[in-house]
Each structure stands twice: as C-alpha cells, then as structure tokens.
Amino acid sequence: MIINSCGRLRNVIFCPRYSNLNAMSKKSKLKTNASKVTPPAPKEEDSAVFLDRSNNILIQVLAKPGAKQNGITGITTEGVGVQINAPPSEGEANAELVKYMASVLGLRKSDVVFDKGFKSRSKTLKIVGNITLDEVKKKISEEIESS
Known part of the structure; x- marks a missing residue:
C-alpha cells in the first residue's frame, strides 16, 4: 500500500x-x-506555382488591390504578384482576383478556388480545372510578358 x-x-x-x-x-x-510526424512536402524549386500532396496545382499570390488595371507584376519565390482593379473591402478584390486568374489561365471561375489567405494579401489559389503545371507556368509567364 x-x-x-x-x-x-x-x-x-x-x-x-x-x-x-x-x-x-x-x-x-x-x-x-x-x-x-511527416515532414512537409517540398515545393518544386521553391516556386510560387507548385503541386501539393494531392497533385492539385497551387499558386501563391501576393495581391495588390486598388490598382488602376488588373495585371501580373512578376513572379518570385514568395508568390505571383497580381494587381487587382477592385477595393480590398467586402471580398471584391478576392472575387476580381479569381475572375482575373481564371481568364489568364483560360479556365472557368469555378475552377479557381481559394485555399488560404482570404483576408490576407498573401493568398494561395487552388486550380481544380483540367490544366497541367507547365501550362499554368507558361500562361503566367506569357501574361507577364504581354503587360
């Protein structure tokens, strides 16, 4: 006892x-x-456009709302710089961002959804449409060159 x-x-x-x-x-x-504990999946070359574990295409976006016109300003390791012609209030800039990215990628608006960062300037978009990673990178690069 x-x-x-x-x-x-x-x-x-x-x-x-x-x-x-x-x-x-x-x-x-x-x-x-x-x-x-499993380590996080490494991004492909630490780029802003990569595949996640489920093979979904993710795009890290650095949003700049309130611009004069929509456009992609550049691509870095932190994200794709996108200026949006909408105020950052009541989700207007988010809706315009999805609409713009869908038009750049040649997809429907429903094929581009938010993964993270709905209230932040640093966002992650998930592409659920029928497109490959290389096509996404190519279309973003073409949009940067045309701007």
Whole structure:
C-alpha cells in the first residue's frame, strides 16, 4: 500500500507511477512520436506555382488591390504578384482576383478556388480545372510578358 498526495491509501498495482503501462522512458516516447510526424512536402524549386500532396496545382499570390488595371507584376519565390482593379473591402478584390486568374489561365471561375489567405494579401489559389503545371507556368509567364 502507498499513500498518495491526497493522503489516501492506494494499492501499488493501480498506481500509475508504478504501473507497467508507463514503464517506457520519456526519450523512447519522444522517438516514437517523432517517427509519426511527416515532414512537409517540398515545393518544386521553391516556386510560387507548385503541386501539393494531392497533385492539385497551387499558386501563391501576393495581391495588390486598388490598382488602376488588373495585371501580373512578376513572379518570385514568395508568390505571383497580381494587381487587382477592385477595393480590398467586402471580398471584391478576392472575387476580381479569381475572375482575373481564371481568364489568364483560360479556365472557368469555378475552377479557381481559394485555399488560404482570404483576408490576407498573401493568398494561395487552388486550380481544380483540367490544366497541367507547365501550362499554368507558361500562361503566367506569357501574361507577364504581354503587360
């Protein structure tokens, strides 16, 4: 018998401190938990246009609302710079961004959806339409050159 911190008598068999269930050391517990954690999928060359684990095309966008006209300003490792001719209030710029990116890629508006960043300037768009990664990169590059 053992007296616990509350002053009650406890049987040794039921005490978690002396139980065989908790016989594993803290280091071995950490090792088993660490092996279950999967590292994030590497982006292709750390570009702004890449495939996720489910082979969906993702585009990181750095939105610049309130511009005079819609256009792609450039592409960096952080994202595709897109200026939008809509104010950043009540989701107007987001709707215009989806509409513009769909027209650049030659897709329907329903084929371009938000993945992250609905309220941020740094956004991630998911392309669910029938288009390849190389075609997306090519069309974005063509839009940059035509601007």
